[in-house]
Amino acid sequence: MKNMFYLMQALLVILLINSCSDEPASPRLPEGNLLITSFPDGAQIWIDGMNTMQTTNDTVFDIEEGVHDITLKRIEYVDTTFSVNIIADERITVGPIELESDIQTISFNPVRIYESANSQSLPSGLDLSSGNRWGISSDSSNLVDIYYYSDATGSSHLIRSSHFAGLIKETDFLVGPGTNLLDGSDSPLRNTETWANNVDKSEDNYVFLYDDDDHYSKFLIVNRGGGSGPGDPAYVDVQWYYNKEVQDNRFK
Secondary structure, three states: OHHHHHHHHHHHHHHHHHHHHOOOOOOOOOEEEEEEEEEOOOOEEEEOOEEEEEEOOEEEEEEEOEEEEEEEEOOOEOOEEEEEEEOOOOEEEEEEEEOOEOOOEEEEEEEEEEOOOOOOOOOOEEOOOOOOEEOOOHHHOOOOOEEEEEOOOOOOEEEEEHHHHOOOOOOEEEEOOOOOOOOOOOOOOOOOOOOEOEEEOOOOOOEEEEOOOOOEEEEEEEEEEOOOEOOEOOEEEEEEEEEOOOOOOOOO
16 A cells, blocks of 8 residues: 555656646747849858858748748858848848959059150050159169160060169060950969060950059050150050959959
8 A cells, every 4th residue: 555655656657747848839930031142153151140051043941930041152252142132931032142352453554654765755664563664774773664665776566574774674475365354264374484584565355464463454555656766765565464362363
């Protein structure tokens, strides 16, 4: 009888414990879906700092209702972050979002430089990082990257490295495969065995440059003129893209 009493007490304790621990389950929060497209596609989709392991263009399912921070990450592009309000039982569509390249280039519109043998005080030298023109002298020795060279007879005209004029900086040249500066072609890595120190003024293709400060440029002669005789020095108009990142050979 005593054993039966203890058994009943134990069962009562178990029932009391179960009654205390059985709390009602929290209701599931409303959810919606999100379709994100980007250009280019293939960007990782992060939501509230968490990688969804999905990439654009794709739909992320079962996102809790409310405002969420979305970040798109892709190699060679700047992270793009924005907010989206998810609505229950709906698919929100965002995009296409144009991703911004992380290539940091400066473009320079046509700049005119004159042959170095001209008898007038017209600038022959060029600073690739600023676009400023300079004369070929000791005052510009640490500024000029390239200059427009002509010999005394005016029979040879080259754009070449400033160190040939007795200045400090040395620039290497490599003729590219096309004429469109915006063709998206990156520069080959500079190689002293295959790159030259000059290019002829008649070159129509763009030219990759590697300067003394370890920056790449993409350079094009867009016009030629002058050179008819005394008082009419030859000149070239040039434009280029300068990559601001040291040793970054990429171009948009």
